[in-house]
Amino acid sequence: MQSDFDTSDCYTIEGKLALPYTYFAGRVGSRFITTLRDQHKIMGVRCAACDTVFVPPRQTCERCLGDLTDSWCEVGSRGRVVNFTVVRYPDRHLPRPVPFVLAMILLEGADTPIVHLLEGIPPEQVAVDMAVEAVFAETTTNTIRDIDHFKPCDA
Amino acid sequence: MTTYFGVDVADVIETMPSRFRKEAAAGIAGSFGYDLGEAGRWRLAVRDGDAALAPAEDLDDCLAVVATDPQTFVGIQLGKIDATEAMALQKLTVAGDRGAFGSITRLFQKYLPPGEEALPETELVVLKQTISVDQTFATGPVMGRFLKGLKEKKILAMRCPVCGRLQSPPREICAVCRVRNTEWVEIGPKGEMRMLEYVYYASPDPLTGETRETPYGAIGVLLDGCRDEEVFWHLLNPAQLDRVQMGSVIDGQVRHGSRLRPVWAENRTGSIDDIQYFELDD
Amino acid sequence: MARRVGICAVAQTTYQRDKWHERFQGMALEVLEPLLAQTGLDFSEDKGIGMSISVSDDIFDARTISDNGMTDVLGAHMRCEEKIAQEGIQALYYGLAAIQGGHVDTALVLGHCKESQGQSRNMVTHMAFDPFYTRPVGLDFTAAAGLQAQAYADRSDVGDTHLADIVARAGRMAQLNPATPEAPVLTREEVLASPMLADPIRAHHAYPVSDGAVGMILAAEETALAICDHPVWITGVGNCMDSFFLGDRDLASNFALKQAAARAYQRAGIDQPRDRFDVVEVSDQFAYQQPMWMEGLGLVDEGCGGAWIAGGGPDAMNVNRSGGMLAGNPLILGGLVRAAEVALQLMGLAGERQVADARRGLAHGVMGPAGQFHSVAILERD
Numbered sequence: 001m002q003s004d005f006d007t008s009d010c011y012t013i014e015g016k017l018a019l020p021y022t023y024f025a026g027r028v029g030s031r032f033i034t035t036l037r038d039q040h041k042i043m044g045v046r047c048a049a050c051d052t053v054f055v056p057p058r059q060t061c062e063r064c065l066g067d068l069t070d071s072w073c074e075v076g077s078r079g080r081v082v083n084f085t086v087v088r089y090p091d092r093h094l095p096r097p098v099p100f101v102l103a104m105i106l107l108e109g110a111d112t113p114i115v116h117l118l119e120g121i122p123p124e125q126v127a128v129d130m131a132v133e134a135v136f137a138e139t140t141t142n143t144i145r146d147i148d149h150f151k152p153c154d155a
Numbered sequence: 156m157t158t159y160f161g162v163d164v165a166d167v168i169e170t171m172p173s174r175f176r177k178e179a180a181a182g183i184a185g186s187f188g189y190d191l192g193e194a195g196r197w198r199l200a201v202r203d204g205d206a207a208l209a210p211a212e213d214l215d216d217c218l219a220v221v222a223t224d225p226q227t228f229v230g231i232q233l234g235k236i237d238a239t240e241a242m243a244l245q246k247l248t249v250a251g252d253r254g255a256f257g258s259i260t261r262l263f264q265k266y267l268p269p270g271e272e273a274l275p276e277t278e279l280v281v282l283k284q285t286i287s288v289d290q291t292f293a294t295g296p297v298m299g300r301f302l303k304g305l306k307e308k309k310i311l312a313m314r315c316p317v318c319g320r321l322q323s324p325p326r327e328i329c330a331v332c333r334v335r336n337t338e339w340v341e342i343g344p345k346g347e348m349r350m351l352e353y354v355y356y357a358s359p360d361p362l363t364g365e366t367r368e369t370p371y372g373a374i375g376v377l378l379d380g381c382r383d384e385e386v387f388w389h390l391l392n393p394a395q396l397d398r399v400q401m402g403s404v405i406d407g408q409v410r411h412g413s414r415l416r417p418v419w420a421e422n423r424t425g426s427i428d429d430i431q432y433f434e435l436d437d
Numbered sequence: 438m439a440r441r442v443g444i445c446a447v448a449q450t451t452y453q454r455d456k457w458h459e460r461f462q463g464m465a466l467e468v469l470e471p472l473l474a475q476t477g478l479d480f481s482e483d484k485g486i487g488m489s490i491s492v493s494d495d496i497f498d499a500r501t502i503s504d505n506g507m508t509d510v511l512g513a514h515m516r517c518e519e520k521i522a523q524e525g526i527q528a529l530y531y532g533l534a535a536i537q538g539g540h541v542d543t544a545l546v547l548g549h550c551k552e553s554q555g556q557s558r559n560m561v562t563h564m565a566f567d568p569f570y571t572r573p574v575g576l577d578f579t580a581a582a583g584l585q586a587q588a589y590a591d592r593s594d595v596g597d598t599h600l601a602d603i604v605a606r607a608g609r610m611a612q613l614n615p616a617t618p619e620a621p622v623l624t625r626e627e628v629l630a631s632p633m634l635a636d637p638i639r640a641h642h643a644y645p646v647s648d649g650a651v652g653m654i655l656a657a658e659e660t661a662l663a664i665c666d667h668p669v670w671i672t673g674v675g676n677c678m679d680s681f682f683l684g685d686r687d688l689a690s691n692f693a694l695k696q697a698a699a700r701a702y703q704r705a706g707i708d709q710p711r712d713r714f715d716v717v718e719v720s721d722q723f724a725y726q727q728p729m730w731m732e733g734l735g736l737v738d739e740g741c742g743g744a745w746i747a748g749g750g751p752d753a754m755n756v757n758r759s760g761g762m763l764a765g766n767p768l769i770l771g772g773l774v775r776a777a778e779v780a781l782q783l784m785g786l787a788g789e790r791q792v793a794d795a796r797r798g799l800a801h802g803v804m805g806p807a808g809q810f811h812s813v814a815i816l817e818r819d
Contacts, residue, residue, distance in 0.1 A: 009299035010458035013426060017499035017555070018287040018364030023568045025280035033280045033569065054685070056570045062680060083591075083688070085583030086636040087575065092556070093563045094575040102580055104684055113684040115584070116574050123636075128591070142280050143573040282568055289556040290499045295460035327462055330509030333480055335466075361499070 025142075028059045028069060037146045040136045044110050045071045055110040056144065076108030077134040078153060083113070086123040095145070101126050105150055116144070120151035131155040157194070159229040162268050164194045167232050168208070171199065174264040175206040187221075187259050188214030194225035201259065219251035219259075232266040285364045300339070301325050305429035308419050310378060310387065314338040321385045323378070324427075342387075343378030345436055348412035349386050349402050350375035372396050376415055376433055389427075392418065392434035399435065439537040443661035443668030444529075444780045444816065445654045446475040452649035452765045452774075453619050455553040461498065464549050464650035465510040476654050476664045478543060480512040486654070487541025489513040490532055492525040492548025494769045496561050499554065511547055521548075524720075525651070525773025526802035526812045530674045532655040542660050547652035550767030558646055558768065565806065571682070578722075578768075579643065581683060581806035583635025586725040588689040590637055593728070594743035597637065600724040601628035602746055604641050604763055607721070611760025613790040620764035621645065642724035647765040651774050669780045673707070673815035675700025683807060691733030694803075694811040698734045701799075701813035710735045715795035716755045716782045718775035720803045721762050730801060731756065734813065758782065758790045772802015776814055783818040 025033055028045070035041050044053045045068040047061035054061070059069050084103035087094060094100075101123050104113040118126060119135075130152055137148040157164065168189070181204050188211070189197045198211035214220050223231075227246045230236030241247040249256050294302055297313070301324050304311040312321040313336035315329035323342060328335050352373040357366050372391035381387070383404075391399065402412025416436040423429040448471040450456075450464050459467075472478075479485045489511040493503040500506065504520040511518060521528045525548040532544040552558050562578035589595065602625055611620030623641055631641040654664075661668040677696035680686050702710055717736065721727040728742025736754065737745045751757065759778040766774045779798035781787045795818075802812040 005296060007296065007458040009294075009296045009303060011294055011299055011425065012457050013292045013294065013302075015290045015292050015362050015499070016287060016364070017290055017361055017496070018285055018359075019361055020283070020285045020359055020364055021568075023282040023284065025282070025569050027277060027279070029569055030280040031277055034278050056682070062685075083584055083588050085580060085587055085638075086633065087580050087583070088633050088635065089559070089579065091559050091577075093560050093572075093577065095573065096575070100575075102574060102576070102584065104584060106684075112682065115571060115576060115683055141573065142282055143568070144570045145573040280569075284568060286564060288496070288499070288560050290554050291457075291556075292499075292554065293457055293460050293551070295458065295463045297463075298460065326509055327466055328509055330514035333512055333514075361501075 026059065028057050031072075032057050033142055033146065037140045037142065040077070042075050042077055042107060042134065042147070043072055044075045046073050047071065053109060053111045055107060055112055055114055073109070075110040079105045079107035079110070079113075079132060079150075081118065081126065081128055081130045081132060082106050083128065084118065084126050086126075099123055103132070103150065105132055114144070116147060117149040118151070119149045157225065159226045160233050160235055162229050162233065164191065164225045164229055166269065167229055167266050168197055170266065171263060172206050172208050174266065176262050176264060177204045180204045180206070180262050183259065183262075185218040185255065186216055187219055187256060188217035189228075190214060190220055190222040191225045191228055192223075194228075199259075217251065219249055219253060219256035221247065221249050221256060223247040233268070287364060295327075297325050297327050297336075302425040302427070302429075304341075305427070306423045306425045308344065308423075309341050310343045310417070312340050312342045312381070312385075314340050321381050323381075323385070323387050340380065342380040343376075343417070345414065345416045346376040346378035346381070346387070347402050348374055348391075348399055348415050348433075349377045351391065351399060351401050353396065368393075370396060372399075374415075374433060377402070389417075389430055390432040391415075392432050395435055441658040441661075441670050442533050442536045442655055443658065443665065443670050444776075445656050445661050445665035445668050446472045447651075447653050447777045447780050447784070447786070448472045448475070449616050449651040449774065449777060450649045451616050451618055452647040452767070454646055454648070454765075456551065456648040457553070459648070461493070461507060461549045461551065461650075462510045464551075464648070465507060465547055465652075468547055468650045468652040469510060469512065469545070472545065472652050472654050478654065478664065480516060486512060486543045486545050488517040488519065488532075488535060489545045489547065490519050490521060490528045492521045492528050492546070492769060492773060494522060494550065496564050497550050497552065497555065497767070497769065507549075512545065517541070523769075524802045524804035524810070524812065525770045526776050526800065526814060527676070528773060529653070529655070529671060529776050529814055530676065530812065533671050533674060536655060536657050542657045544655045545652065546655060546773070547650065548770045548773050549650040550769050551648040552646045552767045553648050562768070562806070567681075576683075576806065578806050579638070580635050582723045582726075583638050584683060585688040585807035586638050586723060587636065589725055589729050592689045593732070593740045595725060595728050595746070596743060597629060597639075598625065599728070599743045599746040600639070600642055601625040603721070603724045603727050603751070604628045606751060607757065607760050607763035610758055610790065611764035613788070614759050614764065615788065616649075617760050617764040619645070619647075620760050638723050638725070644722045644762040645765040647767055649767060649770065651770055651777050653777060653780065667784045667818060669783045669816050669818050671814060672817050673701040673703070673705025674813070675702075675704065676810065676812040678810045679805075679808070681809065686807075686809075688807055691729065691808075694730060694733030694801075694808065694813075695735070697811040697813045701815050705815040705817075707815065714754070714797055714799045716758060716779055716792050716798040717801075718757055718759060718778045718798070719761065719801040720771040720775055721757065722768070722771065722803070724763065726803075726808070727751070727757065727761065727763075730803070730808075733811070734799065734801065755792045755795070758787070758792060769804070772800065772812055775802060776800035776816065779816050783816055
C-alpha cells in the first residue's frame with residue numbers, strides 16, 4: 001500500500017484550471033434580477049398546488065412539478081434570521097475578508113429562506129430570530145448581490 | 156368562430172394586415188397561404204410594401220402554404236406553443252418555399268389579444284465569468300523523467316516489453332498489452348510530418364483561460380526511431396503552415412512528409428513547452 | 438430474485454495530505470495491480486473483467502471528462518468504461534445494477550482524487566453552487582456544513598465536548614488503519630482549543646485534505662465464489678437527492694438520509710435496523726455528521742447523538758473503526774472508502790482494527806452541500 005518507489009524523477013508543475021463561462025439566468029431568473037436591480041423589489045414565485053412561496057424563484061416547483069413561470073409575488077425586503085454561521089477561513093472565492101456572517105434569512109411572505117451576508121453587527125451578537133433588512137447595492141453585479149448584504153433592523 | 160386559449164382565430168387572422176411592418180417589406184412580392192383546417196383558408200398577398208388578406212379556396216398560386224389546426228396556430232401566435240416543436244410533431248407543415256415563408260413570418264408584429272398591452276421585452280441576464288483555480292500538477296516518475304529529458308534536449312519514449320511499441324509522451328503502461336512499460340528509449344529529435352491539423356478556431360486554453368492565436372498547426376511527427384502510429388504530437392512553426400507536406404502510409408505505400416526538427420526554448424524548465432515548435436529541416 | 442453480487446477484492450492507496458510524487462494514473466495502478474493479483478482476473482475479451490467503472494471529478498482533476506486520460510490504467514482501453522462523477526459509492530450501485538441486469542459478470546470499480554492539486558478544496562466545492570444566487574455570497578461545502586451544524590446543534594443534545602470526543606476517537610481508530618498514516622491524533626482538549634472554521638465547526642472538526650485511490654472487484658455470485666474465498670454480498674442499496682437550495686430544506690431533518698436508508702433496508706429485508714449491523718462506516722466529513730447521520734440511519738434516537746457519544750455508542754456499535762473520513766479521504770471517495778472498509782471487516786481482512794466475527798455492515802456516502810445526497814449500502818457475508 002505504501003508507495004516507496006524512487007521519486008528522484010518526480011516534481012510538480014504549477015498550472016491553473018481557468019475557463020471562461022457565459023451563464024444565462026433564464027427567463028425567470030432574469031426577471032428576478034432585473035426587478036431587484038431596477039426596482040429594489042425581491043420577487044418570489046408561489047406554487048398554487050403546495051402553497052409555497054419560493055425565493056429565489058424558479059420555473060418549476062420541484063415538489064409538484066407545476067409551471068411557476070407566471071406565478072410571481074413580491075416578498076418583503078425585511079425578514080428574520082433562521083440560522084447562521086460565521087465564516088472564518090480565508091479563501092479567494094469568498095466575498096468578504098473573514099470573519100463574516102452567512103445567515104439564512106426568511107423574508108416576509110416567503111416560505112424558503114435565502115443565504116446571504118449579514119453585516120452591521122459583530123458576529124458574536126447575531127442571534128436566531130433577529131429582524132434584518134436588505135441593503136441594496138449601489139452598483140449592479142446582476143446577481144443576488146444586488147442586495148449587497150442584510151443588516152439588523154427594528155422588529 | 157371557436158376560441159382557443161381565450162382568443163378568437165378570426166381576430167388573429169384579421170389583424171394580420173394591421174400588424175404588418177411595411178417598412179421591412181420592401182422588395183418582397185408574392186402570395187402566402189394559411190390553411191387552418193376547419194377554421195378556414197386565407198391568402199395573404201404581399202406587394203409594394205403592403206399586405207392584403209382575403210379568404211380563399213384555392214391556394215395553388217401561393218409561394219408557400221402553412222397548414223395547421225387553429226389551436227396550434229393561435230398557440231404559436233400567443234407564445235404558448237413552440238413552432239419548432241409543432242413542426243417536429245407535424246402539427247404544422249409548410250409546403251412550398253419554406254425560406255420565403257420564414258421571412259414573411261418575421262414581418263408581423265406580435266399578436267396581442269384585445270385589451271392587452273404590450274409588455275416591455277424582458278431583459279435576459281447573462282453573466283460572464285472565468286472560473287480559475289490554481290493547480291499544482293504532479294508529474295509522477297514516468298512523466299517526470301520524460302519532461303526532464305526535454306530540459307536536456309532529449310525526447311524520450313517508453314517501449315512495451317510485450318509488443319515493443321513506443322509511446323511518447325510515455326505512459327506507465329502499454330494499454331494494448333496491459334503491462335507496465337519498462338524500457339526507456341531516446342527518439343528523434345528529428346522526424347517526418349505525418350499529420351497536420353490546421354486549426355482555425357481555438358478553444359480556450361484551460362491552463363490560462365485564454366484562447367491561443369489562430370491559425371496554428373497541431374502536428375503528428377514520426378520521430379526517427381519510431382514507426383507506424385508512434386507519432387509525437389506538438390506544434391508547427393506558424394510561419395510554415397503552408398509549406399509543409401503530410402506523409403502517409405496507404406496499403407503499404409509510403410509517401411514521405413516534410414522533414415522536421417524541434418526548435419528548443421532558450422530557458423528550458425522541464426515542460427512540454429521546452430520544445431517551442433517543430434520547423435522544416437531544410 | 439435477482440442474482441447476488443459480491444465484492445471480491447478491495448485495494449486502496451494510503452490517504453495522505455500531498456502525494457506530490459504521484460499522478461492520478463500512478464495512484465490508480467497502485468490499486469489496480471493488487472486487485473488483479475487477488476482475483477487472478479485480467480481484461481481479456483472472453484473471460485476478463487466485463488466493465489470498468491471509474492470515479493473522478495472534473496474540477497478536482499482540473500480536466501474535463503476526467504476519466505479519458507485514465508483508460509489505460511483502468512484496463513479500459515478499447516473496452517467498456519463508465520464514469521461516476523458523484524460520490525464514489527454510486528459506483529458500487531452502478532456495478533450492482535450492471536451485474537444484476539446480466540450486462541456483465543464482473544466489474545472493476547476504481548476511484549481517484551487528489552485534493553492537494555487545487556489551491557483550495559473549498560474553491561472546488563464553491564463551483565457546485567449556481568452563479569446567480571448562491572456563489573456570489575461565497576457558499577462552499579464548509580460554509581454550508583456550518584449552517585447545518587448550527588441547525589443540528591439547535592435541535593440535538595450534541596455539544597462541543599461531544600464533537601471533540603468524536604475527533605479524538607477518529608484519530609485513535611486511524612492509528613490501527615495502515616491507509617491513514619497521517620491521521621491527526623488529538624486530545625479532547627486540543628480539539629476544543631482549535632479555532633472556529635465555520636461556527637460551530639472547529640478547524641479540527643473538518644476532515645483533512647488528502648490524496649488517494651480505492652478500488653474493488655465486483656462479481657456475480659457464481660464468479661464471486663470461484664475467484665474469492667470470502668465474497669461480501671451487496672444486499673441493499675438506496676439513495677436520495679434532496680433540494681439544491683439550502684433554504685428549501687430543513688437542514689437538521691436528515692430527510693434524504695432517512696429516505697436512502699429506508700430504501701436500502703427494504704431491499705435488504707431489514708425491518709428494524711437497530712442492532713442489526715456489526716460494523717458501520719458513515720461519511721463524517723465534519724465531526725457533527727457522525728452522530729447526525731447515525732440518527733438519520735435510525736441507529737441512534739433522534740436528537741440523542743450527544744448521549745450516544747457520551748455513553749460509548751461509537752465503540753459499542755463499531756462505528757468508523759477505520760477512523761472515518763475524519764482520518765482523511767478525498768471528498769468524492771468518502772462513501773466508496775466506507776464500503777471498502779466494511780468489506781474488509783466482513784472479509785476478516787481488517788488487520789488490527791478487525792471486529793470479531795463481523796457478518797453484516799452498513800456503509801454510507803454523502804455528496805452535495807450540507808448532506809444534499811445520501812447513499813446507503815448494506816453488505817453481508819455468508
